[in-house]
Amino acid sequence: MTDASNRQDELNKPALCASCAAVQRNWRRAPGHAELVQMSSRKVERSDGDSGGHTVTITSYRCDACGTRWEYENDKTNQQAGWSVVEK
Incomplete structure (x- = not known):
């Protein structure tokens, strides 16, 4: 894509x-x-490499103010899990 x-x-x-x-x-x-x-x-299910895997919970949310859809990943083994925007 172009810059424009x-x-x-x-x-x-x-x-x-x-x-x-x-x-x-x-x-x-x-x-x-x-x-x-x-x-x-x-x-x-998330894989842990050689040690197998573990199960995480992903919860979907919607903002009443602007309609943005969010997901929260609760993975205790991954500090970078958490909130992410799914769609606007």
């Missing part, structure tokens, strides 16, 4: 609300915010 089309794509993306913008991403135990509404949870 990249800039246009950024302009077309709706902005996160101030509360969503303040959420610390990819850090386990970081807090969400009050407008996040829990949607569903699922269990996912």
